Amino acid sequence: GENVEQHPSTLSVQEGDSAVIKCTYSDSASNYFPWYKQELGKRPQLIIDIRSNVGEKKDQRIAVTLNKTAKHFSLHITETQPEDSAVYFCAASRSNFGNEKLTFGTGTRLTIIP
Amino acid sequence: EPEVTQTPSHQVTQMGQEVILRCVPISNHLYFYWYRQILGQKVEFLVSFYNNEISEKSEIFDDQFSVERPDGSNFTLKIRSTKLEDSAMYFCASREGTVGGPQHFGDGTRLSIL
Numbered sequence: 435g436e437n438v439e440q441h442p443s444t445l446s447v448q449e450g451d452s453a454v455i456k457c458t459y460s461d462s463a464s465n466y467f468p469w470y471k472q473e474l475g476k477r478p479q480l481i482i483d484i485r486s487n488v489g490e491k492k493d494q495r496i497a498v499t500l501n502k503t504a505k506h507f508s509l510h511i512t513e514t515q516p517e518d519s520a521v522y523f524c525a526a527s528r529s530n531f532g533n534e535k536l537t538f539g540t541g542t543r544l545t546i547i548p
Numbered sequence: 549e550p551e552v553t554q555t556p557s558h559q560v561t562q563m564g565q566e567v568i569l570r571c572v573p574i575s576n577h578l579y580f581y582w583y584r585q586i587l588g589q590k591v592e593f594l595v596s597f598y599n600n601e602i603s604e605k606s607e608i609f610d611d612q613f614s615v616e617r618p619d620g621s622n623f624t625l626k627i628r629s630t631k632l633e634d635s636a637m638y639f640c641a642s643r644e645g646t647v648g649g650p651q652h653f654g655d656g657t658r659l660s661i662l
Contacts, residue, residue: 465648468650468651470591476656477639477653477654477656478591478639478653480652485648529647529648533598533603534579534647534648534651535596536581536583536591538591540590541590
């Protein structure tokens with residue numbers, strides 16, 4: 435089955451700096467890669483996703499890049515703000531098989547230092 | 549914006565007792581999921597449900613677990629005889645019927661087994 439590795443497990447950045455979180459996946463049939471933000475005790479919230487027919491996607495301060503050949507994808511947050519502090523999870527799935535279960539990475543605890 | 553709702557938010561149960569966790573998916577969604585997150589760990593897939601039947605289940609989802617959609621709005625997860633290791637946050641998620649549609653998560657039920 436699919437295995438998703440995520441690094442780093444913790445990340446601290448100064449407010450205003452950029453943060454990058456990286457994930458690798460094992461199943462070459464995976465073609466949908468969402469990123470979720472989870473604040474303490476709350477639900478995972480989808481912040482951005484990318485499909486395998488696209489190499490990069492951007493939404494304001496957040497961008498995701500995908501390298502299908504290397505089987506890795508990354509989340510980039512620019513101009514970080516205190517409210518970006520949370521745990522971020524990457525995930526992967528096969529989006530044309532109906533079920534489309536998500537396999538999650540182990541999470542990155544991002545702390546923005548004011 | 550429509551949301552997935554889950555009840556109760558916190559359930560405390562004695563080991564060996566049965567517990568039912570309840571979810572109301574977003575109304576026009578067709579695919580339903582249960583995930584589990586042990587404290588401090590990643591989110592893990594348990595089961596997916598479509599067209600009134602299980603479409604996939606993980607190895608965690610053994611004979612003690614069952615799911616049901618008793619009416620047009622509720623989706624339940626039952627654990628027949630709870631164990632200490634069932635203590636976790638349980639998330640329900642749903643998505644539309646389109647291929648590759650994002651999964652939306654509920655706020656979760658924190659299950660504590662004593």
